[in-house]
Amino acid sequence: MNGLTRKQEICITAARLFKSKGYAAVTMRDLAAEMGIKAASLYNHISSKEEILNEVILAIAKSFTKGIRNIRSSEDKITEKLQAVIAQHVNLTADYPFEMASLNNDWMHLGEGKKEYLNLRDEYELHFREIIKQGKSEGVLKNIDEEVILFSTLVTLRNLYIWIPKKGVVDRDKIINSLNQTLLQGIEI
Amino acid sequence: MNGLTRKQEICITAARLFKSKGYAAVTMRDLAAEMGIKAASLYNHISSKEEILNEVILAIAKSFTKGIRNIRSSEDKITEKLQAVIAQHVNLTADYPFEMASLNNDWMHLGEGKKEYLNLRDEYELHFREIIKQGKSEGVLKNIDEEVILFSTLVTLRNLYIWIPKKGVVDRDKIINSLNQTLLQGIEI
DNA sequence: GTCTATATGTGGATAGAC
DNA sequence: GTCTATCCACATATAGAC
Known part of the structure; x- marks a missing residue:
């Protein structure tokens, strides 16, 4: 009725619970109760609890990596690329705040999908690092240790999910500008 | 033999496990195995799993709040106060990286102690916010939304534990300078 | 301070009826 | 697609011996 499969509904509900208690502390009974059904019924739509985590995390991880791959290979200037990275984070976080929490906090509980997740994360950081390096070599960014820039920027962006849901949906542009x-401005010349 | 009580040893070991899997996914058997004893033996030193989490989180939460209370009430200039806040985070994180992970990720599993933790966190953020406000009113800081400054700074500092253990113990000063x-420099005039 | 044995509860997951 | 009933593994925690 809402265009979502039952499986998708389960994953969305699960992501919300995972955010509040963490994957390990959410039981299939909790999830079922939230859906208004019994735990056994969940297994008509998913094969295991772990499969849900896979769905929740890998979908958004792929979006991030695909996005930054395009940003890096674009013809934009460095500053524009960095702004595009920030905008992507704000937009994906505003759309998927719960999934972002799992991406940050529950990835270690992935089974089958952990390797793929780690590959996606490594590729993401690689592109980000290369954008920063390019900025330094072009003289657009200050000569601060790449890893410090990467860490402090990425940590802020990755944790936007803690903060963005508190704000209204309207002020995405305001948040992007502030960020x-x-x-x-701490890293640009 | 090492100056630590058995209870302290348990809490230190627990913190390390909590960091890697999260509080909910660590069992008393895991913890006991790591200590080289049986699970039942743990209960001669602690009364419950939850008590361990309380010990781990509240000790470090108190240190942070006490520290920033002193920094705020000092006669230092704003820039020095902000640097002192950064230095406190780097030092406490370098000393207690595992406890920092629990502080960030496992506080929702506190029982008895949750209220106290939330009070400490609120007080911490209050002092930090007031330092920023004072900086803006004195014209030392740019006129960026306080909450954005607070969020992006605090999130970086709170997540140093992800990053600092990778570095050697030696370069605390280098990290403090870079941060x-x-x-x-992104927020100062 | 640690052990073995065990009580008691709850977790993920399956079988089969409707 | 959901239910009831149930299996079985594993969780926290206690009792009492050494």
């Missing part, structure tokens, strides 16, 4: 200032 | 640059 552009706070994050970029 | 001073990255975090402060």
